[in-house]
Amino acid sequence: AAGVIQSPRHLIKEKRETATLKCYPIPRHDTVYWYQQGPGQDPQFLISFYEKMQSDKGSIPDRFSAQQFSDYHSELNMSSLELGDSALYFCASSSRQGLEKLFFGSGTQLSVL
Amino acid sequence: DQQVKQNSPSLSVQEGRISILNCDYTNSMFDYFLWYKKYPAEGPTFLISISSIKDKNEDGRFTVFLNKSAKHLSLHIVPSQPGDSAVYFCAASGGSGAGSYQLTFGKGTKLSVIP
Numbered sequence: 028a029a030g031v032i033q034s035p036r037h038l039i040k041e042k043r044e045t046a047t048l049k050c051y052p053i054p055r056h057d058t059v060y061w062y063q064q065g066p067g068q069d070p071q072f073l074i075s076f077y078e079k080m081q082s083d084k085g086s087i088p089d090r091f092s093a094q095q096f097s098d099y100h101s102e103l104n105m106s107s108l109e110l111g112d113s114a115l116y117f118c119a120s121s122s123r124q125g126l127e128k129l130f131f132g133s134g135t136q137l138s139v140l
Numbered sequence: 141d142q143q144v145k146q147n148s149p150s151l152s153v154q155e156g157r158i159s160i161l162n163c164d165y166t167n168s169m170f171d172y173f174l175w176y177k178k179y180p181a182e183g184p185t186f187l188i189s190i191s192s193i194k195d196k197n198e199d200g201r202f203t204v205f206l207n208k209s210a211k212h213l214s215l216h217i218v219p220s221q222p223g224d225s226a227v228y229f230c231a232a233s234g235g236s237g238a239g240s241y242q243l244t245f246g247k248g249t250k251l252s253v254i255p
Binding site for chain 1: 143144174176181182183184185186188231242243245246247
């Protein structure tokens with residue numbers, strides 16, 4: 028079965044650079060969530076989209092933005108990267124018929140040097 | 141302030157015995173609880189869930205118990221197998237509006253099942 032696909036798997040950037048992370052949800056899933064997991068930390072909710080509209084916002088810095096496109100894939104744009112942005116970024120998707128659980132991608136490991 | 145707490149960062153259990161992973165929460169608005177299992181270099185995988193209207197949910201070797209008055213839930217794995225070795229995250233959702241679909245995670249418990 029198709030899963031949530033994230034790209035790239037690994038990304039190395041320098042301070043003050045920008046990064047774009049991509050997420051392709053499971054087919055027919057209309058909701059996408061972004062989570063950030065720092066080293067030794069629990070995954071923290073960043074932002075979510077339902078039917079291409081932002082549905083909820085968590086602890087996402089102003090330097091980050093995200094959107095969901097007409098094909099339901101989502102991109103997380105990160106600017107003016109800081110060392111503290113180094114983390115594992117997970118995308119998850121769900122459908123309105125399956126609210127009770129999310130399906131996660133394998134994550135993008137971002138390292139800011 | 142951590143709303144979902146997993147106070148044991150790690151747990152070692154002998155193969156065939158029971159594994160009990162615990163989770164406490166502070167937000168009384170949470171009404172749905174999930175356990176996720178995570179292997180290295182993979183995303184969390186849904187394992188089992190429970191609604192606040194229940195106190196127990198069972199799926200094969202996995203059972204989740206919910207004690208609402210104590211704001212405590214636990215995951216029991218019986219019998220434990222070496223393939224169960226992973227990090228287990230407790231997560232909760234609830235409240236009203238769109239925010240009810242976002243999950244609040246604990247820090248995870250690393251389970252090691254010893255053959």
